Amino acid sequence: MEEITNGGNKNEPQLLKLKCSVQNYDWGRIGYDSRVATLFEKNCGVQIDEKKHYAEFWMGTHVSGPSVVDAGDGDNVSLKVWIVQNPKVLGDVVVDKWGVDLPFLLKVLSVGKSLSIQAHPDQELAGFLHKTQPNVYKDANHKPEMALALTEFEALCGFISSEELDVVLETVPEINEVVGNASANQILTVDKHIGELKEERALQSIFTKLMSVDQEVISEALSKLVNRLTHEKEKRRLTSKEELVLKLEKEYPNDVGVLAALLFNHVKLEPGDGLYIAANEPHAYLNGECIECMAASDNVVRAGLTPKYIDVKTLCSMLTYKQGLPEILKGxxxxxxxxxxxxxxxxxxxxxxxxxxxxxxxxxxxxxxxxxxxxxxxxxxxxxxxxxxxxxxxxxxxxxxxxxxxxxxxxxxxxxxxxxxxxxxxx
CATH class of the missing domain: 2.60.120.10 (Jelly Rolls)
Known part of the structure; x- marks a missing residue:
């Protein structure tokens, strides 16, 4: 195949139109309520199913959703194959650093309900997970990512500050009942000025205990929490985090992720705001639509708010346990x-x-x-x-x-x- 297949001088770089892939995950928006659906319909001329969930529109070379070069003459070929046949289109810097492939993956997301509590492995862990569980972790690459809000966009991202964590442990008895008062007191008695590492370890201990307890314990704790908040709602205005807990429990009944959400920052982005997420950082997108870009990987380690495969042990051991609000990019x-x-x-x-x-x-x-x-x-x-x-x-x-x-x-x-x-x- 020549370097340029869709017109123009073959020695001059040209734009190539792409036919792209869609992912129909359960958390996606339904039918024409989804921007992903309308983009996919216009991109590929495919009729949209108004009862189907449309979650992600993918543009890139990843094997789970590869784009195709639209040659316009029926001679379509995957973008990855075309790049392999024409490696100069990547430039020397990219080929030298990442080989003959596109190093990033671009997406549009339409989030109708919360995604899983998750993190993406670093390069070393990604290689290990792919080698040991290739059916779950489909590639050996890490997956740092960034979301740019197209609409108002909500996410959980990173652990709350030590001060906020103290408040949660003092005011949410249901978490103390699950992890044990002794574990909670570990956090509350740490000297904030000299015990940062000690506090990280105490936070890791609490989070790991929370995510690892029996389902019966979680169900009982959530029942108490929801009943308490429902009654308190009649007397006072709930905080945004408390409202979020009630919403998540309706979406994922009896899920440990509902309790875990209390330990994460609840971030609200305006259109044009950006949020980046490094390897081993916990997060969960909650609602809204965004542009997402990442290293070319689909590796996700999940531990709550999902019907998909969860890997609590790996997630709890891989996290950084850094605390505080994430940086919001304005561009x-x-x-x-x-x-x-x-x-x-x-x-x-x-x-x-x-x-x-x-x-x-x-x-x-x-x-x-x-x-x-x-x-x-x-x-x-x-x-x-x-x-x-x-x-x-x-x-x-x-x-x-x-x-x-x-x-x-x-x-x-x-x-x-x-x-x-x-x-x-x-x-």
Missing amino acids: VPMNQYVRRYTPPFEEFEVDQCVLDQGASVVFPALPGPSVFVVISGEGTMATASREDRVSEGDALFAPAGTEVHVSTDTELQLYRAGVNHKVLLNP
């Missing part, structure tokens, strides 16, 4: 229309582009590949020798060295995922 303006979100990970960064009617912008050529997705509106995307009409649901691959001009006669919103520019420019 750095690149120009009037583009904001860049750069997490502390090598594999990826994301640009958000919002064009007004009649506006245009240039994405400069980079020494690495990019993937674009159009979220709303329509317009044109042009390289030096070719122009493509694009609209909602279009996904495109841009080879290394491609300068892309975007213009619109309506409003247009798109996102670009690429390798972290710090790695590309300072290999």
Whole structure:
């Protein structure tokens, strides 16, 4: 296959339109209530089932949801195969560092109910898990990730501060009953100024005990907690965390994750806010829609709020047990229309582009590949020798060295995922 298969001079880099994959997980939004569903329908021309859950729209080369190059002549081939046949499209830096494959995976998520309490393994643990349980952990890569809110977006992320943890242990008797008062007192008696490591170990002990107790104990504790909060709701306004507990218990009755949620930060993002999650950090997305980008992996270790396979021992042993609120990214303006979100990970960064009617912008050529997705509106995307009409649901691959001009006669919103520019420019 020639380097360029869909028109233009084969010696010049061109945009490739992609047909992309969808994941129908139970936590996804249903039918046309899901942005993932509408994007997938427009991208692939597939009829949407209005009773089906549409959770994730994938753009990349991962084996669990590979994109396909839309050749326009019936001669379609997977993006991964096309890249292997045309490795120059990745650029030397990417090939030298990650081999002949796309190092990141871009997604759109439509979250209808809470995802599992989970963490993603670091590189060493990912390799071990894939080797020992390949049917569960499908690849050997780590999975740092970042979410950019498209709508108001809620998540649990990281453990609450030591001060907040003290309050929880003093005011939620149901947790003390489960883990034991002696364990709770470990936390409450730690000197906060000299006992950070000791407090981390005490937190790990409490969390591990909580996640490991018998189902009967959890069911009894949750029954008490829900009854107590239901009665207190008649007398006072519940906190957002208490309201969340009642919501989670309805979604996942008798699940230990409902109690565990009290130990995590409840984060609320506005559209345009970003949240990044490193390896071994606990989190759970709760509600809303977002752009998500990550290293090219699908490794997830779960321990609550899910009907899927859980691995409590691995999760409890792998976590960092760092406490405090996560950093919220606001993006750095690149120009009037583009904001860049750069997490502390090598594999990826994301640009958000919002064009007004009649506006245009240039994405400069980079020494690495990019993937674009159009979220709303329509317009044109042009390289030096070719122009493509694009609209909602279009996904495109841009080879290394491609300068892309975007213009619109309506409003247009798109996102670009690429390798972290710090790695590309300072290999």
